[in-house]
Amino acid sequence: MDKKNPRPRLAVWKFASCDGCQLSLLDCEDELLLLADALEIAYFAEASSTLAEGPYDLSLVEGSITTAHDAERIREVRRQSKFLVTIGACATAGGIQALRNFADVNDYLAVVYASPQYIETLATSTPIAAHVPVDFELRGCPINKVQLLEVISAFLAGRKPAIPTYSVCIECKRRGNLCVMVQGTPCLGPVTHAGCGALCPGCRRGCYGCYGPMETPDTAMLARQWSAMGVAPRDIRRAFHTFNAWAPAFREEGEAHDD
Numbered sequence: 001m002d003k004k005n006p007r008p009r010l011a012v013w014k015f016a017s018c019d020g021c022q023l024s025l026l027d028c029e030d031e032l033l034l035l036a037d038a039l040e041i042a043y044f045a046e047a048s049s050t051l052a053e054g055p056y057d058l059s060l061v062e063g064s065i066t067t068a069h070d071a072e073r074i075r076e077v078r079r080q081s082k083f084l085v086t087i088g089a090c091a092t093a094g095g096i097q098a099l100r101n102f103a104d105v106n107d108y109l110a111v112v113y114a115s116p117q118y119i120e121t122l123a124t125s126t127p128i129a130a131h132v133p134v135d136f137e138l139r140g141c142p143i144n145k146v147q148l149l150e151v152i153s154a155f156l157a158g159r160k161p162a163i164p165t166y167s168v169c170i171e172c173k174r175r176g177n178l179c180v181m182v183q184g185t186p187c188l189g190p191v192t193h194a195g196c197g198a199l200c201p202g203c204r205r206g207c208y209g210c211y212g213p214m215e216t217p218d219t220a221m222l223a224r225q226w227s228a229m230g231v232a233p234r235d236i237r238r239a240f241h242t243f244n245a246w247a248p249a250f251r252e253e254g255e256a257h258d259d
């Protein structure tokens with residue numbers, strides 16, 4: 001912290017991502033002014049044209065590492081940051097773009113880009129923690145703004161963030177939802193990290209796992225239950241290989257259900 005400026009300095013960084021998690025910070029609206037009082041928003045290219053140099057007390061990092069340049073840039077961000085927190089499925093699990101990790105990235109390049117010869121990219125999309133030490137990972141695609149505020153407050157206060165480690169099922173039961181699984185709809189809620197308030201089961205839809213794996217998820221047990229419900233192996237694999245495909249628990253369970 002700068003002695004002349006007692007406010008801690010916040011930086012927000014973007015790597016390969018859709019910007020949705022950064023927008024969750026802007027979506028704080030009422031709380032944003034309080035945040036701006038409590039800390040100096042020193043670097044936030046999405047929201048400001050004034051970009052102050054480091055060092056920073058807290059860096060929020062969105063996005064995965066997909067280029068050699070970004071692999072170097074994240075090391076520089078780490079060097080300049082006292083605390084580094086990753087936000088969202090891209091930053092914590094490689095994001096949807098990690099689907100390339102199961103295939104040949106050149107096949108995707110040829111399909112997506114008219115002139116793929118101009119694209120310089122790594123063969124993989126990897127989470128930030130695969131490259132530098134990370135102080136806290138906040139899951140979600142996108143993240144929950146209330147959880148984000150809790151994480152920022154905790155780091156400002158020098159305490160551990162109070163983010164639950166249990167599954168969406170707990171939130172679902174608290175809402176009094178009728179479980180969609182008993183009606184024959186597959187749901188990833190039992191292995192998915194809480195944070196959304198069981199949004200999808202509240203609309204009578206199964207959870208797609210956008211908050212990534214909860215702590216100690218029993219994915220094999222859930223996959224067995226889905227099989228018993230008649231879900232084909234390729235659909236089980238697809239369910240685990242979506243938003244958080246490169247999170248180890250989801251990656252391994254998906255790979256166990258190859259055709």
Ligand code: SF4
Binds near residue numbers: 090
């Ligand atoms: S986690 Fe989802 S919302 Fe956040 S940046 Fe990645 S794709 Fe966008």
Ligand code: SF4
Binds near residue numbers: 169180181189
């Ligand atoms: S609907 Fe899904 S999240 Fe809700 S209790 Fe059933 S399995 Fe869990």
Ligand code: SF4
Binds near residue numbers: 197198199200201211
């Ligand atoms: S997919 Fe699952 S984790 Fe994501 S909002 Fe729906 S219920 Fe919540």
